[in-house]
Amino acid sequence: MATRTIEIDDEVFAFLQHHSEPLVDTPNDVLRRLLLADPAQRPATTPGRRPGDLMPFIKAGLLKPGDKLVHVQPRRGLTHEATVTPDGWIEIEDGREFSKPSPALKAQTGVDINGYGKYVLKDDNEVRLQDLRDRLRGEA
Structure with missing residues (x-):
């Protein structure tokens, strides 16, 4: 070609x-x-873009669009927030969107970090994305 x-x-x-x-x-x-x-x-939610990794969580009712994810770095005194989009992507503070949690968190922190293990729901700091993933796998 x-x-x-x-x-x-x-x-x-x-x-x-x-x-x-x-x-x-x-x-x-x-x-x-x-x-x-x-x-x-094409996905119905955002033309030309495939659903992100969090779409199964939304479909299962474990997450909803607009939910806030947080990662705190206490030694650096930093808190990073991200938002779940309607098509299962993660939007970080600067407006960039990622289909997977780990690249989103890396963009925020500058280092490779397991986004599933470190992002927690803002309103419930005990629930990590990994906990939700375990629940989702248990329901399947």
Whole structure:
């Protein structure tokens, strides 16, 4: 398959980044998904984007869109918040969205951290995403 080079402005590039899975999708992957994919195969919640890893939790009633996830780094005096999106992604404070918890938490802390093990529900600091995942697996 032949490749072509195109120039895009910053606004279009930001749009492509918003609709991509970081470190997985290339700009071409995003354009192909948005422009050429069968519309019946696209998720209903966000056009051109596959559901995130938290979608099964939403469907099972264990999470809901808008739920806040928190990770506290006491020695650094930092608290990181993230929000569950309607399509099961995780939106961090700067507006970036991730399909998986660990890359989202890495973007917030700068180090590899198990997002399932470290994110907790804001209103219930005893419930980790891992606890919810264990419940989900137990119900399956």
